[in-house]
Amino acid sequence: YDSCHDINCKPPYSFPSLIFMAIENSSRKMLPVKDIYTWVLEHFPYFKSAPTGWKNSVRHNLSLNKCFKKVDREKGQAVGKGSLWCVDQEYRPNLLQTLKKTSYM
Secondary structure (H helix, E strand, O other), X not given: OOOOOOOOOOXXXXXXXHHHHHHHOOOOOEEEHHHHHHHHHHHOHHHHOOOOHHHHHHXXXXXXXXXXXXXXXXXXXXXXXXXXXXXXXXXXXXXXXXXXXOOOO
């Protein structure tokens, strides 16, 4: 993927693609929603000044898109609030293909 470090540069990626990239770049291939936000902000500064609705879009996609699965935290796992999210392996090839088609001009 190409990250865009210009705050005015809106990334060409859909929210499912952004979520997929965040999860794929994590060591355990699963993240809580707050870490997905953090990853997006670090790689695409555009969202630092974007209207606040982008976080709702992330949550909406996690909840309703079949590509993502909610995983309960295991007992003894690092303290944290909420569930973890991962990519449903059945949909991973589709997400990868979508990502390959999307690039900066």
